[in-house]
Amino acid sequence: MDTASDEALILRIASGDRAAMQTLYARHHVRVYRFLLRLTRNATSAEELISDVFFDVWQQAHRFEGRSAVATWLLSIARFKALSALRRRPHAALDEEVADAIEDEADTPEVAVQKADKAEKLKACIGALSREHREVVDLVYYHERSVEEAGRILGIPENTVKTRMFYARKRLSELLRAAGIDRGWP
Amino acid sequence: MTNESDNDPSRRGSPGPVANQGDGEPSRRDPRRPVTNGTPTSSDPAPLSPGDELHALLPWYAAGLLDGDERARVETALAADPALRASLARVEEERAETVALNEALGAPRVQARDALFARIAAEGRRPRREAGDWLDRIGAALAALSPRILAVSTAAAALAIVLQGGLLVATLVQEERPYETASGPGRGTPAEGAFALVAFAPEASADAVTRALLESGASVVGGPMPGGLYRLRVSERALTAAEYGRALEALRARSGAIRMVAPAN
Numbered sequence: 001m002d003t004a005s006d007e008a009l010i011l012r013i014a015s016g017d018r019a020a021m022q023t024l025y026a027r028h029h030v031r032v033y034r035f036l037l038r039l040t041r042n043a044t045s046a047e048e049l050i051s052d053v054f055f056d057v058w059q060q061a062h063r064f065e066g067r068s069a070v071a072t073w074l075l076s077i078a079r080f081k082a083l084s085a086l087r088r089r090p091h092a093a094l095d096e097e098v099a100d101a102i103e104d105e106a107d108t109p110e111v112a113v114q115k116a117d118k119a120e121k122l123k124a125c126i127g128a129l130s131r132e133h134r135e136v137v138d139l140v141y142y143h144e145r146s147v148e149e150a151g152r153i154l155g156i157p158e159n160t161v162k163t164r165m166f167y168a169r170k171r172l173s174e175l176l177r178a179a180g181i182d183r184g185w186p
Numbered sequence: 187m188t189n190e191s192d193n194d195p196s197r198r199g200s201p202g203p204v205a206n207q208g209d210g211e212p213s214r215r216d217p218r219r220p221v222t223n224g225t226p227t228s229s230d231p232a233p234l235s236p237g238d239e240l241h242a243l244l245p246w247y248a249a250g251l252l253d254g255d256e257r258a259r260v261e262t263a264l265a266a267d268p269a270l271r272a273s274l275a276r277v278e279e280e281r282a283e284t285v286a287l288n289e290a291l292g293a294p295r296v297q298a299r300d301a302l303f304a305r306i307a308a309e310g311r312r313p314r315r316e317a318g319d320w321l322d323r324i325g326a327a328l329a330a331l332s333p334r335i336l337a338v339s340t341a342a343a344a345l346a347i348v349l350q351g352g353l354l355v356a357t358l359v360q361e362e363r364p365y366e367t368a369s370g371p372g373r374g375t376p377a378e379g380a381f382a383l384v385a386f387a388p389e390a391s392a393d394a395v396t397r398a399l400l401e402s403g404a405s406v407v408g409g410p411m412p413g414g415l416y417r418l419r420v421s422e423r424a425l426t427a428a429e430y431g432r433a434l435e436a437l438r439a440r441s442g443a444i445r446m447v448a449p450a451n
Contacts, residue, residue, distance in 0.1 A: 033298075047295065059196070060196040123286060146246065166241065172280065
């Protein structure tokens with residue numbers, strides 16, 4: 001197994017090393033795919049886009065400036081691809097997506113244990129957040145990006161990252177209260 | 187699906203530039219509105235109150251992503267504030283469920299990987315154009331502009347051209363002067379006397395030219411100028427029109443050496 005750093009892999013990819021490309025793909029494709037899937041809510045689109053993301057890495061590796069982690073760069077490219085794809089989608093599809101979001105996610109089967117019920121509802125409400133809120137929640141909680149890195153990926157100032165995350169959590173709290181779980185706030 | 191703009195992080199080599207500070211009003215974004223990329227949006231509510239700032243840091247604290255100063259600030263506050271500790275517990279719950287939700291999404295099929303490497307094998311790599319990168323960026327920047335911005339920019343450019351044209355005409359009109367010959371007074375040319383422009387005959391020898399000048403009392407004071415013209419002083423004092431006419435005729439009489447004579451100021 002190739003233990004080279006991501007940055008070293010990018011350098012090798014820039015020189016045309018396909019083995020390095022395979023290693024980088026193996027290392028990051030699942031997380032990038034999940035980020036794409038959470039943004040697009042469409043597995044087929046996410047699979048198409050992941051090919052685009054890594055093909056761009058193959059083509060543009062020489063441009064990588066090392067000012068951020070490779071994972072942050074990948075997520076930035078992925079977000080750009082996902083938003084571009086969403087722009088191309090018909091408006092009706094977007095409306096429908098938003099309208100169905102809560103119901104679809106809330107259809108999780110009831111479980112007997114109260115704790116599990118709460119966890120499922122929490123998960124459902126996380127899934128029901130707006131695109132802007134769920135991407136910042138994912139970037140921090142799942143992708144473990146710092147304030148600065150999340151700002152780079154989202155293209156917003158660090159203070160805005162903090163406020164967006166804060167209000168994403170507030171919205172989550174409101175959704176949970178509507179689902180019968182009052183956790184308090186903040 | 188690779189029709190990208192200047193915001194494409196892969197082409198910039200780094201994730202997005204950080205945009206200007208500032209948050210908009212708290213409101214739900216219209217999902218039909220084009221998705222913005224790189225700027226705070228209207229769904230970003232007002233800045234946090236000082237009391238909320240620590241709460242806002244908790245997600246990063248829980249993930250171990252705060253630097254020393256902020257981490258220490260949060261830890262100090264946690265020790266003293268039960269409400270903050272309760273908030274941290276909620277953050278931990280959210281974090282666990284977000285991770286669980288993402289883990290449940292699975293992975294792309296192996297066909298996605300095969301498609302990628304087949305594409306790499308088929309298309310290879312675009313030749314690098316380091317020197318042309320700036321062209322790429324200008325092109326991409328233009329491509330990224332909305333039709334409305336492009337229309338406004340075009341109108342502004344057209345207006346600028348009209349204004350420049352107007353200024354140019356105004357300048358020319360303002361600076362319009364009576365006709366001057368090419369031999370008009372210039373730096374390094376004697377201002378006193380009477381002058382003429384001549385073109386020497388191509389076949390004339392240096393002796394012939396020298397003799398013609400001596401015999402006509404003229405001397406070369408300028409040139410060669412465009413067209414092979416030379417400026418001659420035909421008199422060291424101002425001449426009457428009749429005298430000036432005769433002086434020019436004297437030059438024209440040296441046709442073997444001078445092929446053209448014209449008046450000059």
